[in-house]
Amino acid sequence: MSMSVTPSVSQARIPSTHAVTGVRTEHADPTCWVATSRPRVSWRSVATGSDWTQSAADVRLVGDDAVIETVRLEGPASIFVAWPFAHALPEREARWIQVRTADADGIWSDWSVPLEARSAALELGRWQANPIASGTGAGIFRRELALRGPVRRATLYAAAQGVYQVSINGVDVDDHVLKPGWSSYDLRLPYETTDVTPLMAAGANVIGIRLAGGWYSERYNRHAHDEPTWGDTPSVACLLVVEYEDGTSEDIVTDGSWRTSHGEIVHTGIYVGESVDARLEPHGWPSPGFDDADWIFAVETEWQATPTPRIGPPVRAIEELPAVSAHVSPAGATILDFGQNIAGRLRVRVRAPRDTVLTLQHAEVLEHGELALRPLRAATATDTYVHDGVDRVWEPEFTFHGFRYASIDGLPGGTNPADVTAVVLHSEMTRTGWFDCSEPLVTKLHENVVWSMRDNFLHLPTDCPQRDERQGWTGDIQVFAPTAATLFDVGGFLASWLTDLRLEQEERGTVSFIVPDIVKRPRPPAAAWGDAATVVPSVLYERLGDAGVLADQFESMKGWVEQIRAAAGESRLWRGGFQFGDWLDPDSPPDDPSAAKVPAEIVATAYYAKSAGLVARAARTLGDEASERHYAALAEEVRSAWTDEYVDAAAGRVRSDAATAYALAIVFDLVQGDERVALAQRLVELLDESDYRVLTGFVGTPLLADALTSTGHDDAAARLLLQTECPSWLYPVRMGATTVWERWDSMLPDGTINPGEMTSFNHYALGAVADWLHRVVAGLSADAPGYSRIRVAPRPLAGLHRATSVIDTPYGSASVGWAETPDGSLRVEAEVPANTTAVVDLPGADEFAVGSGRHSWTIVDARGDPAEPIGVADRVGNLSS
Structure with missing residues (x-):
């Protein structure tokens, strides 16, 4: 051809x-x-x-x-x-x-x-503010000051072990939410920098602070009696630098002279929700002239880490969703449906008598018409509000929930849906990737992935936003990082999280399963989870062109591989010890998600080879030739050991005969030539035997479609993608999902919830297939770091008639789209940003290069009979422009 x-x-x-x-x-x-x-x-x-x-x-x-x-x-x-x-x-x-x-x-x-x-960087030693606490958990603080002249500039620096907001003269300094977020508090404390000049008034001024524990004082591990990982008492520190027109300046800092009280928040937590009694609010407290004589003095405390400037983007209220419907449940509760599973909270207009008590409950799904609360485990996710009789709009401040459905109990006359809004919260990131195709279920799958990412990128990459977890699991972001970097600009967000990974690794000698680490002690190395140390920086370099993150994380990358090398020994086979394996294999029982078809050691050694190779590539980028040679040789030794131990070349199989093993072998380039062809064929046979249902868990699923299309099995990939029976990517979509589920069968076909103790309806890991939709189905990918050279390589799949990817690359907007035309040919269009080039690989044609601009090509059926429908394998012939 x-x-x-x-x-x-x-x-x-x-x-x-x-x-x-x-x-x-x-x-x-x-x-x-x-x-x-x-x-x-x-x-x-x-x-x-x-x-x-x-x-x-x-x-x-x-x-x-x-x-x-x-x-x-x-x-x-x-x-x-x-x-x-x-x-x-x-x-x-x-x-x-x-x-x-x-x-x-x-x-x-x-x-x-x-x-x-x-x-935002302060001179060394300039941070002189003392952390202060109320001694009672959530609290409010105030300090009055008088300006001594016209102000040229006023800049506020603030940090907390907890979550906070600062106001000046009753006006919040910004609209950031739950700041400064969650970090490894004993190792890194980000501070916010804000120009507050417009808020300063002549004469008397008041700095007010609202503070709660947030992640700092949360009780993890699902039990209320567990000790908090970091501490019971949140604290906050502020440095206000006031520069006067006359050239002088003064620093106003937090110290023991500040006054504090408990305020209207009775209790608040990330998991349990927030309880507010509006009758307790000391009205006027953040403004000048308030009498705080009965307030106590703040307690000065100490921090282990010196605050440093924020790297990642802030969290904001990004979107507001009205209720799309309401129904009365069998138990008599009015349940609101906001049409989308989100991370956020409710905003409620309250018109009710004094002492009215509102109770807000949240759930991702309904079961038998009621809020499904069992998947939340110990996270009660309940907000309560005691009204003071003054009509107002109320929204909890220091918590968030994962939900699509909610009930509000206590309003006289019942809940008016028009008075309730769902507020979407997540880190402020620029959207960069869009995908569309002729199959609505696939397009909806992509949007569900986008929503799961939005809901789980709240200060750090979490596993889920709803139950008593919401933690920075390394394995989840390791498999999802390429998709994340396609859908949004995550450079600052993930660079911030990687800083905590590196600092914790340096202190404890290992990459934790979770960052920040709620255990705060060395963990055993676990493949695919700890490999976030090598994969995530490599993705940021590949997709964003950020060699700086490779330099920052290089010692961390090497440290992870050296830890594996010590665990594996001279055999180069990583065996024994704790492993997650192919987590949540669809055949694993509900109560044992690590019971996968593929042995954990096959996964572990494959990742050992991958990470060693990534370190070698990073060393090459950074000009470290000695490290490049060392880790390239190590990667080859591990690859050879893997194939010798686990591949039966004569039979053309991996000895475990599991789909994940074949996907690892192919996508991680552990096999070449005839072995690669044979293993790909066996993978197709396994899928065919399963009627093209997904056979893989967290590790294998992101690799499965690539393993097929990279070996020429496009039709098998199409059947896998378009399968709607469980387990499949489209089964949750068909069941009405608006986000990606943790388990393939988080909800069973009859509408009941998986009986397992661990079930979430908002995990992005299995949505990592979205990157393949962009790169392969639509055909747009980075052929050089940062998309400085783009690859245009669409692979039209049987069952699809068109597909388009648009990616806002570091150089500008790039797009690739293809569509079948009425005469049976295929039209491909591409946009290449200025200052870049593209390699074009069209079905049946040799590769060629183009420069920036808009391009289009038509692939004509070689049989010369455009009236006859043609399949993917027949799209060959003459290429005309």
Whole structure:
């Protein structure tokens, strides 16, 4: 079979005009603050023509009234460019960055719109604020101050072991939620930096703080009597730097002179929910003139870690959902349906007599018409509110829940759905990936994956947002990281989480199952979970072009592989010890999710080979030739040991004969040549025997479709993808799911919930297939770090008639779409961003390269009979533009 390629006009270079857009420092952040005084700079170019490349760039630093410095950079580099200026960003003062670029003909663009940048980094030793606590858990704090003159600038730095919000004169300093989030409190405390100049008033001012325990004082491990991992008493510290017009300044810090009281929050927790008695609110407390004489003095405390600037994005209220329906349950409760499983909380308009008590309960699904509360385990996820008689809108502040359904008990006359809103909470990330195809169930699957990611990216990547867990499981994000980096810009978010992984690993000598680690002691190494240490940084480099994260995490990456090497010994086979294995294999019993068809040692040694190879690749990127040779040789030794021990070459099988073993062998490149062909064929046979139902758990599932399409078994992949019976990706969709389930059968066909003790309806791990939808089905992937070179390689599957992927890459929007035409041919269209190129691999054609711009190709049936329907295998013939 052969195809000819004729360039269209769009593939010939056309002169263009161009402009610079999307200038940013470090990772995208909705604020102007950056965690370092010498941040990396990125920008994009947009061009009207084709084949546009950057030949040079001018970058300039601007002060209040003048250009401070201009630097010319030769070449095409435009993402994560090292700070080019001699002048660093000063503390607190605004600077603006502008970029202009030259094309291949030396024609320059205009200067970009200025980007404001401020350094959140404090000078060493500048953090002098003392942490303060109320001594009673949740509390409120206040401090009055009088400004001594006109204010030029006021900057607030604040951190907490717990969750907090700061107000000045009764106005919250920002709209961030549950800040500063969850970190390894004894090793790292992020602080928020906020320009509060507009909130400062002449004369008397009041700084108010609302504080609760949040994750810091949560009782994990499902039992209320468990001791909190970090401590019972939350604490907060603030440093307010006030700079006056006369050139002087003063620091206002938290200390024992601040006043504190309990406020209206009676109790609050991440798992149990929040209890508020509005009758207890000391009205006017955050404003000047309030009498706090009966308040007590705050208690000064100490922190082990010195606060450092926030790296990841803040959490905000991102979206609001009205109730789409309401019904009265068999037990008589009015249950509201918000149409979407979310992480968030309810906002309720309360019009009721004083002393009215509202009880809010939350659940992901209904069982027999009632809220299904059993999957929550010990997380009661219940908010209560005692009304003070004043009509108001109330929303709990220091908790969140995972839910689609909710009931509100206690309102006189019942619940009016119009008075209730579901508030969606998650870290503020820019959406970058969209997928659509002709099969609505597959498109819905993709959107369910997006929602599960949104619901579980709340300060850190959690497993689920609803039950008594909500923790940063390393195995879940390890398998999901490529999908996450496709759907959203997660650079800052995951770099922040990786910092905690690295710090905990350095202190305890191992990568924990959970980060932050609620056990706080060394754990045994576990394959696929601990491998997050190597996989997640590698994904951020591959998808975002961020070599800096590889440099930051390189010792961590090596440390993980060295720990495996010690466990495996000279045999290079990682056997024994604790392993999760192919967690939640569909054949595992409800009460034993680790009982998989594939032996855990097969998974462990395969990941050993993969991680050693990733360290070698990282070393090559970082210019460490000795480490590259060492770990490349180790990876080959482990690969060889794996095949020698587990592959029966004569029979063309892996000795465990489990689908996950075959997927690992193929996708991790453990086998080549005839062995690879034979193992792929056996994988297809296993799937055929199961009527193309999924045979794999957390480890095997993200690899399964790739194992098929990378070995030419597209039809088998199509049948697997489009299967709607359990276990399959589309079974939950057919059952009405709006997020990805933890178990293939979290809900049984009759509407009852899986009898297992561990069941969630919002886990993203099994949704890792969404990355394959983009890369293979639609055919858009990164062929070089950061999408500097794009791969256009659609693989139209039987049963689909069109598919499109759009990805907002670091260089700009890229897209690939294909569709069957009425005459039976296949039309492929692609958009390649400026300053990048693409490798094009179309069905039946040799690879070829194109530059930036819009491109389209038509694949014509070789039989010359376009009226006759053709299958995927027949889409060959002449390629015309």
